[in-house]
Each structure stands twice: as C-alpha cells, then as structure tokens.
Amino acid sequence: AGLADPYVACCGAHSGADTAPAVARAAVAAAAAAAAATVGAAGGGGGVGGVAADGLGAVGSTKRRLAADGARAERNRGVKRDVGAATAYRLGFLTTHWPFFEPFLGAAGVDTSLTGPVAGRCLGPLRRAVGDPVGLPLPPTDAFAAQPPYLTGGTVRPYQLHGARWLVRHHAAATGGVLGDEMGLGKTMQVAIFLEYLAVERGVRGPHLVVAPLSVLPSWQAELARWSPSLKVLLFYGNEVERGRLLSSVVLPGDFDVLLTSYEQLVAERRLFGSQVVVWRYLVFDEAQRLKNWDADVAAAARRQACYSKLLLTGTPLQNNLRELWSLLRLLFPEVFGGAVAEAVFASAFTLTSELSASRGAARVVMNPALVDAAHALLAPLMLRRTKASVRLALPPKIERLVFVPLSPVQHAAYKTVLEADANVLKTARRAVARSQAAGGGGGAAAYTTGGIMNVLLQLRKVCNHPALLPAFDEHPGDLTAALVRDSGKAAMLDKILTAAAAAGDRVVIFSQWTQTLDVLEDVLTYRRVAFLRLDGGTSFARRKYAVRRFSDPDDAVLVFLVSTRAGGVGLNLQAANVVVMYDSDWNPSMDRQAQDRVHRIGQTRPVTVYRLATRHTCEERILYY
Numbered sequence: 001a002g003l004a005d006p007y008v009a010c011c012g013a014h015s016g017a018d019t020a021p022a023v024a025r026a027a028v029a030a031a032a033a034a035a036a037a038t039v040g041a042a043g044g045g046g047g048v049g050g051v052a053a054d055g056l057g058a059v060g061s062t063k064r065r066l067a068a069d070g071a072r073a074e075r076n077r078g079v080k081r082d083v084g085a086a087t088a089y090r091l092g093f094l095t096t097h098w099p100f101f102e103p104f105l106g107a108a109g110v111d112t113s114l115t116g117p118v119a120g121r122c123l124g125p126l127r128r129a130v131g132d133p134v135g136l137p138l139p140p141t142d143a144f145a146a147q148p149p150y151l152t153g154g155t156v157r158p159y160q161l162h163g164a165r166w167l168v169r170h171h172a173a174a175t176g177g178v179l180g181d182e183m184g185l186g187k188t189m190q191v192a193i194f195l196e197y198l199a200v201e202r203g204v205r206g207p208h209l210v211v212a213p214l215s216v217l218p219s220w221q222a223e224l225a226r227w228s229p230s231l232k233v234l235l236f237y238g239n240e241v242e243r244g245r246l247l248s249s250v251v252l253p254g255d256f257d258v259l260l261t262s263y264e265q266l267v268a269e270r271r272l273f274g275s276q277v278v279v280w281r282y283l284v285f286d287e288a289q290r291l292k293n294w295d296a297d298v299a300a301a302a303r304r305q306a307c308y309s310k311l312l313l314t315g316t317p318l319q320n321n322l323r324e325l326w327s328l329l330r331l332l333f334p335e336v337f338g339g340a341v342a343e344a345v346f347a348s349a350f351t352l353t354s355e356l357s358a359s360r361g362a363a364r365v366v367m368n369p370a371l372v373d374a375a376h377a378l379l380a381p382l383m384l385r386r387t388k389a390s391v392r393l394a395l396p397p398k399i400e401r402l403v404f405v406p407l408s409p410v411q412h413a414a415y416k417t418v419l420e421a422d423a424n425v426l427k428t429a430r431r432a433v434a435r436s437q438a439a440g441g442g443g444g445a446a447a448y449t450t451g452g453i454m455n456v457l458l459q460l461r462k463v464c465n466h467p468a469l470l471p472a473f474d475e476h477p478g479d480l481t482a483a484l485v486r487d488s489g490k491a492a493m494l495d496k497i498l499t500a501a502a503a504a505g506d507r508v509v510i511f512s513q514w515t516q517t518l519d520v521l522e523d524v525l526t527y528r529r530v531a532f533l534r535l536d537g538g539t540s541f542a543r544r545k546y547a548v549r550r551f552s553d554p555d556d557a558v559l560v561f562l563v564s565t566r567a568g569g570v571g572l573n574l575q576a577a578n579v580v581v582m583y584d585s586d587w588n589p590s591m592d593r594q595a596q597d598r599v600h601r602i603g604q605t606r607p608v609t610v611y612r613l614a615t616r617h618t619c620e621e622r623i624l625y626y
Contacts, residue, residue, distance in 0.1 A: 068253040075207065075254060076279040079308050082174075084129065086308075089173035091126040091135030094336065097381045101336055103374040104326075104345045122336045143168040143197060150200050151193055153226035159391040163190040164197065166384050167311070171198075171282075176310040176332050178288070178383035183315040183594055184601030185386060185393070188219055191284055191311065192227035195258065198282075199230050206231070206257035207278055209305065212286035214262045215535075215572055218545045220286070224258060231257040236265060236272075237541060243269050251278070263290055266301045273301055280307035288312035291331060292324035302331060316590055322346040322375060329382070349375060398600045400610040402624070405489035407464075407615060414467045415618065418459045457619055464615040465512070465584055466491060466520045484524050490583060490613045491524055497581060497611055498530060502559055507551070507577040511565045511595045512584055518562050521583070531557045535572075536564035552576045565595050574598045578606040583613055585623055 094101070095114065102112040105122070112118045114133075127133050144165040147156045156164075163179065167190065170177045181187050191210075198204040212220055217235065224233045234256035236246055243265070250256055251272060266273050283305055285291060291299045291312075310332055326346035330337040337343075349371035379385075388395060407415060462469040466488040485491050494510070501508050512518055515536045525532045533547040550556050551574060561574060565586055577599050586592050592612075600608040614620045 064253075071254055072252060072278065076276075079279040079281055079306075082281075082308060086172070086174040087126055088130045088132065088136040089138060090175055091123065091130055091132070092137050093135070093173045093175050093381075094123060094126070094333070095134050096137065100374075100378040100381065103371060104342050104378070105336070105339075106341055107345075125335065138169055139172055141165065141168050141172070143201070144193075148197070148200075150230075151196065151227060152229075156189075156193060157186075157391075157393075159386055160186055160190050160193070163187075163384060163386075164194045167191070167194040168197065171309060174309040175382075176312070178312045178314065178328065178332075178379070180313075180383045180385040181315055182385075182387040183597040184395075185315075185388065185391065186602055187313045187315070188216075188223045188286070189227055191313070192223045195224075195231060195282065196228040199228070199257070204281060206281055207254065208258045208282040208284070209278075209280045209307070210258060210260050210284045210286065211263055211266050211302070212260070212284075213290070214264065214541060215544060215567065216286055217260055217262060217541065218548060219573060220260050224260075228258070233258045233260060236261040236269075240268075244271070247272055263298050267297050274304065276304070276306040280305060281309075283307040283310045284313065285310070286313045287316070288314040288328060289316045289324075292327050294323075294327040294330065299327065299331075303334075316594065322349040322371075325375060329378075332382070345371065346375075393602070395600065395602070396604055396607045398596070398608045398610060400596075400612060402612050402614065403493060404614055404616040405493045407618065408467075408487050408489050408492070410467045410487040411463055411489065411615075414463045414470055415460060418456065418463060418470075460619045461584065462514075462516075464490070464618050464620050465514070465517045468520050469514075469516055481527065484520070484527055489615060491521075493611075493613060494521075494524070494581060494583070495528065497579070498525075498528070498560065501579050502530075506579045507559060507561070508579040508581060509561045509563060509574050509577045509599055510581045510583055511563050511592075513565050513586060514584070515564060517583060518564065521562055525560060525562075530559050532560040532562055533558055534562040535567065536562075537567040539567070548572060548574070563595070563598075565591055572598045573601065573603075575601055575604045578604070578608050580608065580610040581613065582610065585612065585614065585620070587623065 098114050098119065105112045105118050110116075110118065114123075123133075126135070144161040147161065163181070166177075167179070171194075179187050179190065181190075195208060199206075210220055214237075217237065221233065221235060224231065232255065234246065234250055236243065236251070236259050238246070247269075251259065261269075272278070285302065291302055293299060312328055312332070314328075323343060323346050326337060326343050330342075348366075349368045350366070459470065466484075468484070468487065485495050498508060510521060512521070515538070518534060518536060522532070522534065533551055535544055535547055539547070547561070551558055551561050554576070561577065563572070563574075575598075580596050580599050582592055582595070596608075596610055614624055
C-alpha cells in the first residue's frame, strides 16, 4: 500500500511487525549493494535521489550515503508492509464500534449504518484492501499480566500495567488512541514500558517519534533511560545547523530507535518533518491538546507525518467546543472524520459562545445533550482515562488554601488611579453592552474588548500583584528595599509563607502568569537573601534541565523555584517541594491544576499545601468566582 492511500498515513500493523525487522535486516545489505551498483554503473553520480532531492545533504562518502539510503528505504517499506498487515484489524475495530461513530457522521435522516453510503465512503478503501466488509476483531493478549523481568527501573503499579496492556491491544490494530490519565499518574512511564515491550518481545525497535513541549523533554529522556534501556534515544533539538548535523549523522543513517523533539521543532524542521523521509512506527504526541486547533501550523505538521500508529497523551479537558475533540479524533481516524459534515456535527454539540447571558454576565453555552452523551460514549473505546481517586493512588493529601490579602496603601492609590484614568473607557464599554442587549444581542464580549476594557483589567491585575509593575508607582526602581515587600499585600503574605517554610525545612514553588511579576519576585527574594531558581518561556533547554536537577537535589540550598504557569505548568517534576504558591490565578482553572500537579504527583512523600493568593475586593475575586 502506498502512502497516498487514506489508511496508510494513520495506521500500522499487527503480526507482520514481528517478522519485519528480520526481513529488513536481511534486505538492507542487498538494497544498499543494488543501489551502489546502479550508481556505479551510471558513473557514481549523486547517490540515491531521495536525500539529495529533499535537500538533506550528504550522509558522508558515497558508499555510506548509499547504504544509509538503502537501509532507510527498506525500513520505510517494512512499516508500509506492516500497515497492510494491520488493515483487517483496523477495519474490524471500526466495524465493531461503528454505532458510536454514527451520530457524528450525518444529519437526521441520513443513513449512517454500516450498509449505508456514509460507511461505504469512510470504510471503502479498507474493505477493498482487505477484501472483506467486516475485518477481524482485536486479538486477545496476555501482555503485562504481571511486571516483566526486563522492566528493572522500579515497581510498576497495576493500573500502569493495565495501561500498557491497553496500548498493546490498540497497537495490534494500529488504532492508537488517547491516553487521558489525570496528570501525575505516569503516562510517560506507561508509553516507555510499552516501547520496551515492543523491542524486547516483538523485535520492533522503531523508528518511533515522540513530540512534546520543550519543558517535558527532560522527563521523557529520564523515563526512557529508566524503563526502555534497550532503546537508543535521540534528542532532536537545536538551531538549524545542529539539527542538520543530527539529521545527516544520526537520523538518516537510522542510528536511533526513539527520536524526541518539541512541537516547535516539528514545525520548523521541514527537511525531516516536512516530507515523509522517515515513516515512523509509533508516533506519540504528549500534551496533545496542542493539536486541538485543526487550522494551526502545528496540527498541519502533525498530519504530514506518515506512521504505523498514533497515540495522543493528554490529561487536559477540552475547554471551548467539541470541534477541538473532532480535531484530535480526525488525526487518529482521518478516514472517518475527514468530512465537513462531521466537523459541523461536533461543533453543534457544544460551544462556548462569545455572547454574554443577560442574567449573570457569563459566556453563553450552546449544548446538545444527546450529542454530548454520544461523545462520551464514543470516547469509551478510544480513550483510557483514570484519575488519582479511581486508582486509589496512595498519594499524600493536597490541601488548598485560598488566602485573601488586602490592598496596601500604595496599591489602593494605584488601583484608584487606573479606574479614574480609564473612566471613559469603562463608561463607553458599559454603554456598548447596554446597546447590544437592547438590540437583542445579549451583550457580546466584543463590546468589552473593542472598548479597551480588557486592557483596563490587565492593569488592575498588575496592581493586585505588585504596584511596581506600573512604572508610575515603581517608587524605588532597581532598589532592593523593604518597600518591595511593604507595598504589596501579596508580597507581604508571601514573605510570611517563605519564612515559615524555611523554618520547617520545606521547599516552595511559586507560579505566576507574568514574567514581569517573576522579575519583581526575584527582587523580593534577593532582598530577603533567599536562594531561588527560575523557569519561564525564555529559559533555554539546557538551563531547564540544570534548574530542575538542582531543585531535586536534597543537599542543594535552593528554597524557592519561580515558574511561569504557562511555560512550566506541564511536564516538570518538582516533587522536591511540598509548598505551592499560586501568586495569581489563570482564567482557565485547569492550567492552575496542572501547575499544582507538578508537585503533587507520583513520588511525593509529604502532604502538599497550596496557597492561592487573591486580593480582597478587587477584580481577582471575579476571576476566582466567575
């Protein structure tokens, strides 16, 4: 089957994968020799055209380059053969679960049954390839009934063995799926032991591709080194020159089993990811909610990858509409959800609109309860989701305390100044909302944003964090004095929390959304002579690894880790701390929960206390409660 076929770019193989490596090894030398003979007869030219035509440069000498080209071509053909071997199982999976797909494939009155035209259009290529309208059921497996002896990195919990066994079953049909365990339950570890199982028991070593946020890559390196020791792991990250060196010296010759890279590199490195130079066996997207916008560049780059099977890892719930779910499912099952009809049905099921309800001033929700229930039913065979409560994980408790602090005199003056200076903006926005409601529109969010109200809100939130964030109220620019603590209610409370933590021997992680706030907190900690580390969106990859390693060292004198909520709220392992301070709250509460789970996760041995700071009688109360 060629990659142009609709099922090739998204699925893989079953039993054929077990014998493909042996076939590949036997054919690599012959393929390389044949290629060398062909080029030699032609005068030695430029080698196999695949590399040169793709602009990938030379691998080395002509013979080495030809050998690498031949080996890579044979590996790609091996994956394609496995795709064909798995087609019957993929068809059987879709046929068995077709009733769950039906509600999203057509409007009322459209025949979406297995014998109807919709199923014929979706499943036709698979049926023709198999020669059977039904396919084969998923084969049973006894994998991971107990912890295998080759997994020596530690004790694997029962629910993690169950997760790995779930991956094995879906791998048989190359259906992938969504591993949606709650944050902190070890999704990375489950994938690592599954890949080790493929290598040790099936002889399938790759090539696998893992795409993850930059902050998560060190965790992947550590987990693969611990649980997949037989696999060669390559970190594909760097500037264009460094990526070119890795491409020519490691990737093209195939001297790796698992390639780790970031979403940014997936988009930027078009020499490798822009064309199907490598056909991946297993493609893993960590924090896969990054792909929920089908029109984004990163989603387009993900679609370009040809592979055996895809797996999405995400413990983050969808937020705005079910079109986000359609985007993720279309990546897994393009033959089923590729049409505009499915997109429209998902969009009509649930949407958080920009309109405001007149009663509460909150965003209006459009929901079709029947389709929402159908979406839950559809996810049942496609996603494995466990929570900490459901697996009865013996984690120490997490206690969250909401701490209200008053405005300091300087903050009070700054808050009043912002409101008075933007009084006309507030009045204009209020009149725009009133006009919209009078016209029957309900008062849209655009009435606020176009009037500049969001900018006013931003300035007020800055005042709540620290008045020094407004230049007009930075009374001591560059000076490390007591005013840094005295002028902010939050800073004064944080000073007390840090004093108590230092006395108790606790370590503290402080999250904030703004790097400007982290700048001010750096000054506060420097004034108090508190040892700290920092991680935000501008922190280099090497610096991230260094900072996390230092913070995890029990003998290090570091007390505080300053972290940007969005840049470091996922993937980090900060269980060396047991105190979390949410200096400000995100509009999206799941972002705050993800950040807290950097500390409250597997391996934590002490109770975790979370202090959420909020300023009394300000806009922050509205953010928390509405």
